[in-house]
Amino acid sequence: MTLTASAQITAPAELCASTARIWRDRLENEIKPEHEEACIDLSKTRFIDSSGLGVLLTLNKNLRARGASLKLINPSSAVCQLIELTRLHRVFEIIHN
Amino acid sequence: MPLPQQQQFEGFRLAFPATLDDAREAVRSVIQWLADQRIQEDECQQWELVLAEAANNAVLYATPEQARLAVRIEATLSENDIEIRITDHTTGFEWPAKVELPEDDESEHGRGLFIINSLTDQVSYLRGQGHNVLCLRSKRESPPQAGEDTEATLELMTAEVASCYETLANIFRLIADAGNDVEPVALASRWLEELRELAGADFLVLRMAGSEAGRLPILGGVPSSIAWEQLLDLRTAEAVETRAAVTRQDQWFDGSTAFAATDPLRKAGEHISGLAHPLESGGDLAGVLTVGVFKPLWEPSARELNVVRSLGDFLGALLHGLHRRDEANQARLMKRELQIAADIQRSLLPAELPQTPCVHCAAHLATVGEVGGDYLDAILLPDGGLLFVVADVMGKGVPAALFATAFHSLLHSHLDLATRPSRLMQRLNQAMFAELDRADMFITAQLVHISADGLALHVCGAGHAPLLLSDGRQIQEVFADGPPLGVTVDAGYQDYSISLNTYTHILLHTDGLSDVVSGGGILSREALHEWLSEAAATSTDASASRDSLHRLHRSAVDAASQQDDATFMIITRGSLTLSANTQNSLSHAKG
Helix, strand or coil, X not given: CCCCCEEEEXXXXXXXXXXXXXXXXXXXXXXXXXXXXXXXXXXCCCEECHHHHHHXXXXXXXXXXXXXXXXXXXXXXXXXXXXXXXXXXXXXEEECC | CCCCEEEECCCEEEEECCCHHHHHHHHHHXXXXXXXXXXXXXXXXXXXXXXXXXXXXXXXXXXXXXHHCCEEEEEEECCCEEEEEEEECCCCCCCCCCCCCCCCCCCCCCCHHHHHHHHCCEEEEEECCCCEEEEEEEECCCCCCCCHHHHHHHHHHHHHHHHHHHHHHHHHHHHHHHHCCCCHHHHHHHHHHHXXXXXXXXXXXXXXXXXXXXXXXEEEEECCCCCCCCEEECCCCCCHHHHHHHHCCCEEECCCCCCCCCCHHHHHCCCCEEEEEEEEECCEEEEEEXXXXXXXXXXXXXXXXXXXXXXXXXXXXXXXXXXXXXXXXXXXXXXXXXXXXXXXXHHHCCCCCCCCCCEEEEEEEEECCCCCCEEEXXXXXXXXXXXXXXXXXXXXXXXXXXXXXXXXXXHHHCHXXXXXXXXXXXXXXXXHHHHHHHCCCCEEEEEEEECCCCCEEEEEEECCCCEEEECCCCEEEECCEECCECCCCCCCCCCEEEECXXXXXXXXXXXXXXXXXXXXXXXXXXXXXXXXXXXXHHCCCHHHHHHHHHHHHHHHHHHCCCCCCCCEEEEEECCCCCCHHHHHCEEEEEC
16 A cells, blocks of 8 residues: 655634735645645634635645645535535535545 | 724724735624624625625725725615625726636636625625725525524535445445456446436446547447447547546536537537546546536536546546456467467478488578468478478468468378479369458468479469579579469469479578568568579588578568568478488577
């Protein structure tokens, strides 16, 4: 069995325009080139807006460009609803444990 | 951070500096006020998102000068409605007639207005001189019933758990199905039907990568009433499935998609929508699964999409594995088949080449790969005469070996005709024509009879390379040729008779040796003639001549990096003592 090098990151309670830059910097620091996937734990995230989604989309695009993948873990029902509303469930891999 | 200014009027009003942090704080304050007014939690959540998008726009699109002016939010409640106005001092913009999501699903921007529009009942945007007003209104929902939230959450969780179990249970069933050694097409058909039901789709098409690069043949499609395109050419077609395969990304299509004229999905109808999902296995493209409905817009739930992707990926990996297993089995079978053919070919070779005091012979048989279609024989006849045979069965492998076997049997059962090679050739053609014709194959052959005293030669050819004779000075090239065996049932053949008084060397060969006949061999006609003259002038040892010709051919083959596919037989006349080599003078090369 091969273990996948994975970055495990817990997202903050709010992923929005005012926190987007800090959140983006944190992702850049924590996700290393050797990581084959990034798992973002969204279970503690109660609020996300289009800027927060934008950060996740950029991350998804960057990871895929180098053959890695992004997994969104346990988003709350409110976050799920927004993802579905904006049809991003077609783009993101969402995992409910 | 300066605190938002706020004051009560008939509703709630506040102004905040145009920064993102202040905007966030302001939105929280408005939502707190709504909650205090006993607005339901899910309504508050929606308003929080709508106001965040609106307030962010008011900040992000302000120039430094405009940002000096505060943004204002006013919220009012009536019996039925919630109305909130945001006044900013940006340059403003034209509110689009139709607010849509970005065309590119993965675009990082362009969702704010869509969120505002989707989560409110009424939106109006008044663009003014120096300031703009965004007016948002939604109906109030009825007050919550006790325990409703818990029930809804439980319902959602139950649905999610059920969906996961459903997918898992289906994967287990799929594994069990595949373990029953079921044929891949049958497995695909059955599971496409299952997937159609699970995903609430109308049609599915599954294409799997095969052995041919750049093409995706169909493995299954439902409903079967549609005549699905059998092959998707990844090099030329500008099709939705092609894009999914090439980009390795999901491709959505709907009523507004402009399908290329050659797009195979047009077979499903004009007003269709759905998703083409690439399947991967071990980093390779395994195929494409397309799921869709016969209507212009497909809005699958997350559960349905999850089932399609999870089960589709698993089915793809499973079928890819089965395909690779079949390919490996096929390769093993083919190798075994070639071994059998090689064994058959070897069994047809004479154990020893006959030698007489007057006539000696040596031969070289090449088999390219495991087996070729070349055949040679030398038979000592009861009267002391000799029959030499070189033939080439078209093709390779077991079919060629079977025809070589039949040729060998027929030849040996008609040796009474050996002194008249043309009659023997005619008999062979008549006996083999029907089978050769049915298999669309043919045989070229040359029969050479030399009398017991070694002085008379009769030769007959059937589409074969010419017989070469030399006396050490000159070359005679004998085209005693009729059509190959298996071409015409009533083909006529003629004998060419030669007195061997002066000739010492005779060469029979297939067209793999030289380019005399079809350009298939590597030695030029001139080079072959030159070699034969020299060999005839220097030695009557057949084995030495055979080895010399083999070396000449080998060096030409090595120089051109080709395979050794030459078969030839040297016959020499003379009364020299036989060399040790000549006793069994058949060399055998494997390319």
